[in-house]
Amino acid sequence: xxxxxxxxxxxxxxxxxxxxxxxxxxxxxxxxxxxxxxxxxxxxxxxxxxxxxxxxxxxxxxxxxxxxxxxxxxxxxxxxxxxxxxxxxxxxxxxxxxxxxxxxxxxxxxxxxxxxxxxxxxxxxxxxxxxxxxxxxxxxxxxxxxxxxxxxxxxxxxxxxxxxxxxxxxxxxxxxxxxxxxxxxxxxxxxxxxxxxxxxxxxxxxxxxxxxxxxxxxxxxxxxxxxxxxxxxxxxxxxxxxxxxxxxxxxxxxxxxxxxxxxxxxxxxxxxxxxxxxxxxxxxxxxxxxxxxxxxxxxxxxxxxxxxxxxxxxxxxxxxxxxxxxx
Amino acid sequence: xxxxxxxxxxxxxxxxxxxxxxxxxxxxxxxxxxxxxxxxxxxxxxxxxxxxxxxxxxxxxxxxxxxx
Numbered sequence: 120x121x122x123x124x125x126x127x128x129x130x131x132x133x134x135x136x137x138x139x140x141x142x143x144x145x146x147x148x149x150x151x152x153x154x155x156x157x158x159x160x161x162x163x164x165x166x167x168x169x170x171x172x173x174x175x176x177x178x179x180x181x182x183x184x185x186x187x188x189x190x191x192x193x194x195x196x197x198x199x200x201x202x203x204x205x206x207x208x209x210x211x212x213x214x215x216x217x218x219x220x221x222x223x224x225x226x227x228x229x230x231x232x233x234x235x236x237x238x239x240x241x242x243x244x245x246x247x248x249x250x251x252x253x254x255x256x257x258x259x260x261x262x263x264x265x266x267x268x269x270x271x272x273x274x275x276x277x278x279x280x281x282x283x284x285x286x287x288x289x290x291x292x293x294x295x296x297x298x299x300x301x302x303x304x305x306x307x308x309x310x311x312x313x314x315x316x317x318x319x320x321x322x323x324x325x326x327x328x329x330x331x332x333x334x335x336x337x338x339x340x341x342x343x344x345x346x347x348x349x350x351x352x353x354x355x356x357x358x359x360x361x362x363x364x365x366x367x368x369x370x371x372x373x374x375x376x377x378x379x380x381x382x383x384x385x386x387x388x389x390x391x392x393x394x395x396x397x398x399x400x401x402x403x404x405x406x407x408x409x410x411x412x413x414x415x416x417x418x419x420x421x422x423x424x425x426x427x428x429x430x431x432x433x434x435x436x437x438x439x440x441x442x443x444x445x446x
Numbered sequence: 447x448x449x450x451x452x453x454x455x456x457x458x459x460x461x462x463x464x465x466x467x468x469x470x471x472x473x474x475x476x477x478x479x480x481x482x483x484x485x486x487x488x489x490x491x492x493x494x495x496x497x498x499x500x501x502x503x504x505x506x507x508x509x510x511x512x513x514x
Binding site for chain 1: 463464466468470471474475476477478480481500507
């Protein structure tokens with residue numbers, strides 16, 4: 120794979136030449152690209168070779184150089200359960216979903232149960248906008264097959280690999296579960312919660328967070344058989360008693376708050392010290408903002424900064440990577 | 447690749463053992479099934495079958511769980 124920041128003209132040239140691309144960029148730039156074997160999502164934040172940056176005059180292109188063929192398609196929100204229908208044997212798929220859309224919540228809550236979803240590697244991210252434009256401008260995803268932008272549903276690029284290649288998907292979570300003994304368990308699955316069982320006692324979560332001055336920049340972390348999966352806090356409202364999250368908390372799962380970090384950029388660099396360049400990867404807007412990553416590098420990985428990451432399921436404050444190797 | 451015996455798969459679903467050497471996909475699937483069983487014990491049989499279907503359909507999962 121090849122990761123590059125390109126002008127619209129350069130990206131268009133690649134598309135016209137038949138390259139298979141996953142592209143991130145400002146909506147106005149993505150809208151100028153010709154039809155072809157690509158999908159795109161809006162983002163104006165990136166981690167480049169020289170560090171994190173807000174970029175509106177170029178698009179971030181990952182050329183899927185190992186792809187023998189690819190099929191881009193838009194999947195309406197109501198049909199998300201059919202994502203795996205497009206899987207190509209021995210291949211992998213990249214999925215992009217606009218933030219705040221019905222597809223975003225549907226995939227987050229129900230995605231794990233979609234038929235065949237885990238039958239091949241699936242990575243992607245949630246498209247966003249500049250934080251100053253949240254609420255005034257909708258994130259978009261682009262289907263290169265039609266050139267059309269969508270503010271709901273998903274665009275999926277189903278990739279067929281050259282023979283003899285294998286794919287590895289992994290996540291890099293810089294957080295660990297705090298060893299405080301405090302556990303959080305929710306009765307219902309959802310993007311918001313009023314109550315939670317904290318160490319077994321049911322409390323109003325917003326009040327608990329406020330009373331105990333929890334640092335909401337630190338995610339709640341679940342242990343999925345050894346994989347640490349974050350859920351990030353979006354807002355705490357003691358007036359309504361509600362806490363909103365960037366990904367759903369899952370009923371019955373035990374969460375603990377992450378331990379504090381001294382240095383975000385250093386934490387990423389440490390976790391990715393042995394990583395190869397030119398993998399497909401994306402990283403979370405919350406890491407970018409909380410970690411003040413603008414101008415800082417995060418090891419070998421470059422890619423878009425997103426409003427959620429997908430490695431089969433929706434993740435928060437996590438770096439997702441996909442690597443294609445000779446089998 | 448042969449499936450592990452039902453008793454081993456059931457034991458896996460009823461435990462909280464980590465699968466540190468397994469693929470991310472297998473860890474997520476096993477965790478979801480564990481959660482669903484934990485929330486409703488009556489689902490054990492159905493979730494065991496779901497795990498068997500998943501392992502049957504995916505060589506990587508069979509490899510992940512071969513050493514159970």
